[in-house]
Amino acid sequence: MSIVDFIAVVSFGLTCFGLGYTFGKDNNKPQK
Structure with missing residues (x-):
């Protein structure tokens, strides 16, 4: 595994x- 693969x-x-x-975070907002 090369450095480029790791970065990707x-x-x-x-x-x-x-x-x-x-x-x-958006889904945790109260929705009713």
Whole structure:
């Protein structure tokens, strides 16, 4: 596994985490 592959995986993981955190935070708002 090369450094470039590692950076790509980390960037992908951080992006998914950021999107999930944003959507999760929005979903936690009271909706009625």
